[in-house]
Amino acid sequence: MNFEYSEKSKELQHQLSSFIAEHIVPIEEEYIAFQSDKNNMWKRFPKTELLKQKGKEAGLWNLFLPKDYGDLSPGLTNLEYAPLAELMGKKIWISEIFNCSAPDTGNMEVLAKYGNEKQKKQWLFPLMNGDIRSAFLMTEPQVASSDATNIETSIVLEGDEYVINGRKWWSSGAMDPHCKVAIVMGKTDANAARHQQQSMVLVPMDTPGLKIVRPLSVLGYYDSPEGHAEIILDHVRVPKENLILGEGRGFEIAQGRLGPGRIHHCMRLVGMAQYALETMSQRTLERETFGKKLYAYSSIRQEIAKSQCEIEQARLLTLSAADKMDKTGNKEAKDIIAMIKIVAPNMAQKVIDRAMQILGGKGVGPDTYLPHYFAIARMLRLADGPDEVHMYQLGKSCIKKYGNK
16 A cells, blocks of 8 residues: 555645635635624625636646546546545635535536436536536435435426425535535335335426425534525426436435545545644644643643544545545445544544644634534534444444454
8 A cells, every 4th residue: 555645646735735825815814704794694705706716727626526537537536636635624615616515526426427418518517617506415304314215205207207205404505506406315116125216316406396494503503605404395396307327226326426525525524633733733832821831731742642643543544545446446445435434523523622622712712613623523423424324334344354254
């Protein structure tokens, strides 16, 4: 295993770091002030589109799409992209500037891999150009959606249209004014084999019968403008051509969608934790208690040392997962993908908590990203499958692998 970054990846890391220093840092306080103003809820930061154009011109665009997607991809492997996701994670809001934000990244992967030419033209290319945003509607309030086979939303063919009925929540991205389409997962045949009941269909957000009930907050954070919505689908009708891949292929698509996305999440979490480490380290040089700087206390040094170890462990594990995905494919890498999804959010939550403790009152207030990052890390222990599901599957695989020896 060789985790030495390629020259291409190193150059992009340098370009991305330089872009952040030149274009992001100077307007960061302006962005934070805009986001903090409740009158701006569900409004987009006015300079976002200009920054996106600069990101395009700098060649820092759609970097997430792996090279096996051919001409649609900028040509990076998962391993080459991973450190770029980490850099974006240190300022989590900047991913959109490079068109590398969830859930758009996952939706673009779905359309690139499974969409037909008409679907690509109508939805994929505008997404890849950054003209629109999207949502992914899978989770439901009335069932444990960590088991995707529980999904109850119905997708019924009537003539030349599919009729969709159901209720979704935690539909990330749906509140954004630029969100124009959702990928909806539901059941087309409740009597089919367990993993062939589900399908995915494209639903324009302005389709009659699609109603946003309310935005949902994560530990008080609404994540405007993208947000997370609860949505009712009441006799929503879409052309049958909006079905992705075919009836009964929804579970297959969902599994194919999650591999690269987990690399992105986990490396962004490493970036958030690295931000926390740097923030608390700087604080120890600035603050004094009982006649000594914070850095002089052994307990403080131990917390920082543990954080550095845990960040590097999670970073290397995630890079190993990316490397295995590149070399053997997502299916063969499923165990190590489960490992990083267990390890990275828990690591980030612990490190960020330590930073909040060392910063004291400032650590839980609005003057750093720490409280928001803590909320994100806690949420990501549930998103894309809770810890328990990944541990259940990983434990099963380990027992099968080692139990008969």
